[in-house]
Amino acid sequence: MTTPDTGRPRARSTVRSQAPVIGAVAVGGGVGAAARYAALVWWPTPAGSFPWTILWVNVLGCAVIGVFMVIVTEARTAHRLLRPFFGTGVLGGFTTFSTYAVDTRGLFEAGRHAPALLYLAATPAVALTAVWAATTVTRRALIRRQP
Template identity: 85%
Template sequence: MTAAEAGRPRVRSAVRAQAPVVGVVAVGGGVGAAARYAAVVWWPTPAGSFPWTILCVNVLGCAVIGAFMVIVAEARTAHRLIRPFFGTGVLGGFTTFSTYAVDVRGLFEAGRHASALLYLAATPVVALAAVWAATAATRRALFRRQS
């Protein structure tokens, strides 16, 4: 038996072990992307205008991930597939920093340079602030109850 043949069962075993994770991330990503699409349909942004919908989606998604991570990492024991499903899949599909980049480019191309720069700078700052605030609020709420 060659070294390559000896390693094959381990590779197949590793792939089989990761299949459920890949599956829940894919399903969660579909759910999150559908939710983002619904937000864009319900609150459309006219071409060339400030992309409030995507800004709000990204900030909301970041706030939810802050609260979620406190709950699953510090307060509760969660099934091993919850984090990949909800954190990576649903929230990864819901938030869209690629659309953020396209929207920044679109604002620049529309000649709305001040809006483009504001959006470019504000999105990561507000998104990080949302994670921090939701994390702090969730910790405060959960651990106040326990004491």
């Protein structure tokens, strides 16, 4: 491997130091994807229907990332692998904006244009609102806990 800026060989220590982070993301991603799959098994969406399960998975995941990021950046010192494991891995594997895109396309292809447009607009709006609300509520809760 070479470094992009100099073309010289990259130090093995740099690659080796990233191995735990890559492992944490991979393991967390598996956990998150399994949780998403479980949600789809427990609350299946019939073909051609509005994809409520994926919408709520994305909203829940975004709310959790809002709480998590406030806690690990403003309230507590976290282990260096916690953010890659939980934030990138678990929540990245749990939320699924690629499935959101596929579900939107499926609704359009099924001729369900109004639900497709609603889903296309609502998912990012509700997900971002969930992050904002969770962040705000978590910060307020932390402020109240301070002496």
